[in-house]
Amino acid sequence: MRGPAPVSPPVPPANVLPAHVLPVRVYYEDTDAGGIVYHANYLRFMERGRTEMLRVVGHDLAAQRQAQGINWTVSRLAIRYLKPARLDEALEVVTQVAALRGASVDLVQQVRRADGGGTGALLSDATLTLACMGADGRPVRLPADVRAALAVAPARGGA
Amino acid sequence: MRGPAPVSPPVPPANVLPAHVLPVRVYYEDTDAGGIVYHANYLRFMERGRTEMLRVVGHDLAAQRQAQGINWTVSRLAIRYLKPARLDEALEVVTQVAALRGASVDLVQQVRRADGGGTGALLSDATLTLACMGADGRPVRLPADVRAALAVAPARGGA
Amino acid sequence: MRGPAPVSPPVPPANVLPAHVLPVRVYYEDTDAGGIVYHANYLRFMERGRTEMLRVVGHDLAAQRQAQGINWTVSRLAIRYLKPARLDEALEVVTQVAALRGASVDLVQQVRRADGGGTGALLSDATLTLACMGADGRPVRLPADVRAALAVAPARGGA
């Protein structure tokens, strides 16, 4: 029995959006009997981070769903758990676009201790592919406005 | 910003336990507004699968925790989402040991449509490393009985 | 600011189905940093219990949804937490119909330590109303087959 092929490291685009930072607080709901945040709940934190990143670039998730029947789904994900997070800790989810594909986006996301700027101690990091699915459950091309928003125009004129 | 290094494919031991199969049912609690099982919830299904696999080989999670203060934690995980699972579907979690290390175990886990034998349509598969942590939060060697139970004696000398 | 009116105690029907008992195991996913099952997760256990109760009486949740667009939703719930449940404990969810209304069912549900028969130590009990909602989000009458299945015909001659 074989598991998933290792996630291929995405190629970062020439110019990317600055990393998006979302503050997150740890509540009892997030923890487990080991006294730390339950491993699957980092994925919930990361969903919040990338949703707010999309909102910042003008992508309204709900409007898109209603207008175009589009759902975003995670098609693969690799995550490392480096240090535990504990009850009541202030964290930050750092999200950055790593690569744009036809019908998907590769993201790098990190969960860090909060320092106000997304540079606190690294607790967990992940690489994941977010696919754009139509109402029929098949991949569709990224909406043009999302693509444009995520691909920051290259710093023309030399750079 | 870089994500986790790709998860290195574990080397399977010469002889392994047969795959463990746990039936799981999909309830509303597991699904999301996309009408399918929420991606992080596959990790919950997989936790159930490997806990029951450990129970079958005689490893009582709770007893071990109380006697030795040991917690199992996921230290890294790579997962692919191939086909969605829907409300009320009968699934099976298939768990197999891929490699034994000093203080950790590599597992391959799959979520499949139920066919009674762990060979239904593959919905998701994962490779993950489960680390053994002492009461002080540091890695400890696998308890000898767990190690023995997970490493089925090689049958060779012919086979 | 006032909270919900106390949940009015439902009137049990003359004859009811015997209580349905579903075994449930406590995993890390269910617990919190207090070392016990997180209070909201008892509601997840109870959803499993009543779904399996409905399945036993021949009500296929998924088929009903697809054929008639019906969703069950909880419209109110009162729960007591009497004793905590801990990691790896074997529990039983006991479900019983308390009253049938036009577009809803009142249930009594309990979470108990497992003893094989639904009579172990009582950890939590709840009274809740489950409403039947049409595709448009409005209450609809209970499907006739569900009603018939849940209302066991009085067997006595006179009562």
Add this chain to the structure above:
Amino acid sequence: MRGPAPVSPPVPPANVLPAHVLPVRVYYEDTDAGGIVYHANYLRFMERGRTEMLRVVGHDLAAQRQAQGINWTVSRLAIRYLKPARLDEALEVVTQVAALRGASVDLVQQVRRADGGGTGALLSDATLTLACMGADGRPVRLPADVRAALAVAPARGGA
């Protein structure tokens, strides 16, 4: 089989803190296949609301736990679900102290559509008792500082 006795309506103290309002966003993690927020997840939203209310009055949950081994646990709860919340909606959790007891606090909590002031459309409301538990799992008296913070001094001299 009988469910919990109806939750007795708490007697509000003469003077109470103004209601605390916490903004909450709905993500996929919160929803279910019915397209709405899963009923148990309102309890998660409410935990966030009351934790932040306690933080505002100077009660540091984590510090208290470490210094005194105190855990807050929900001992009973009654909740009504009036209108559904949907993916990506902006909500507010409104929390107010309803009564102070020796070893517990009664709260009224509401989930409303966000209007910036905790007065948007009411989606769900709950009355619950939060008990203070010592390290040995037994009820302990509320810490004096918490009690003082939650009980705004009665307007003595007549009122």
